[in-house]
Amino acid sequence: MVDNRLDTLFLALSDPTRRGMLADLKGGEKTVGELAAPHRMSLAGASKHLGVLTRAGLVEQRKAGRQRLCRLKGERLREASDWLLQWEDFWNGRLDALETALREMGDG
Amino acid sequence: MVDNRLDTLFLALSDPTRRGMLADLKGGEKTVGELAAPHRMSLAGASKHLGVLTRAGLVEQRKAGRQRLCRLKGERLREASDWLLQWEDFWNGRLDALETALREMGDG
DNA sequence: TCGATTATCAACCATAAGGTTTAATATCAT
DNA sequence: ATGATATTAAACCTTATGGTTGATAATCGA
Numbered sequence: 453m454v455d456n457r458l459d460t461l462f463l464a465l466s467d468p469t470r471r472g473m474l475a476d477l478k479g480g481e482k483t484v485g486e487l488a489a490p491h492r493m494s495l496a497g498a499s500k501h502l503g504v505l506t507r508a509g510l511v512e513q514r515k516a517g518r519q520r521l522c523r524l525k526g527e528r529l530r531e532a533s534d535w536l537l538q539w540e541d542f543w544n545g546r547l548d549a550l551e552t553a554l555r556e557m558g559d560g
Numbered sequence: 561m562v563d564n565r566l567d568t569l570f571l572a573l574s575d576p577t578r579r580g581m582l583a584d585l586k587g588g589e590k591t592v593g594e595l596a597a598p599h600r601m602s603l604a605g606a607s608k609h610l611g612v613l614t615r616a617g618l619v620e621q622r623k624a625g626r627q628r629l630c631r632l633k634g635e636r637l638r639e640a641s642d643w644l645l646q647w648e649d650f651w652n653g654r655l656d657a658l659e660t661a662l663r664e665m666g667d668g
Numbered sequence: 669t670c671g672a673t674t675a676t677c678a679a680c681c682a683t684a685a686g687g688t689t690t691a692a693t694a695t696c697a698t
Numbered sequence: 699a700t701g702a703t704a705t706t707a708a709a710c711c712t713t714a715t716g717g718t719t720g721a722t723a724a725t726c727g728a
Contacts, residue, residue: 478647488675536641541634542637543641609686
């Protein structure tokens with residue numbers, strides 16, 4: 453049951469096919485067929501992946517004749533990135549979890 | 561079939577209970593029981609979530625008597641963050657997908 | 669209009685995820 | 699030693715995911 457926005461986002465990003473599609477979209481708009489081509493799977497399968505990306509707000513589609521052009525929407529990627537940056541201090545080694553705790557006790 | 565490192569990472573982050581646990585670990589080391597308490601679910605369930613976090617490399621456990629102390633490991637969060645920062649230009653509005661394509665054609 | 673192309677929908681299948689409960693294991697306290 | 703505490707393991711259930719194929723819908727080209 454994926455209800456939270458971040459759930460949907462991170463779940464969408466957890467599949468290599470979908471991350472590949474996002475990477476392909478860096479080059480600009482692409483049709484569903486073009487996005488599907490590099491991935492060894494049926495067109496319908498690829499279309500479902502695009503559906504996941506679209507519902508996660510990562511991709512936007514517009515009709516162009518009988519094809520559908522997909523483009524990247526960066527805003528949601530930013531939400532994910534913002535969430536991750538909460539922990540910048542930890543991976544920078546500037547803080548270790550215990551240090552943080554002590555510091556907060558001291559400051560509070 | 562979660563084989564890729566990023567798959568495991570993003571999948572681990574796609575659950576609100578697990579993100580909550582990571583947040584709780586910002587305050588320093590916590591036992592499994594302490595991490596489980598805020599989440600309305602059995603201890604075994606919470607333990608499984610911690611297993612997911614551990615296998616994703618986001619959490620490390622050490623034995624302390626009969627309890628297990630968990631602490632946050634930032635490195636993997638950084639991997640996820642690094643991956644996301646690829647798209648910084650897009651969400652900053654500095655580039656739009658089409659622009660990028662045109663620019664690359666011009667530069668190449 | 670007819671057939672080919674592009675994409676989605678529907679139904680289905682196998683497997684994984686998230687949850688439960690009931691053991692099992694290890695450690696502490698008495 | 700015994701019993702309580704802390705955690706994981708096993709078995710199980712339900713629902714979600716990722717994939718398939720075949721049908722449907724919309725649009726292009728001739």
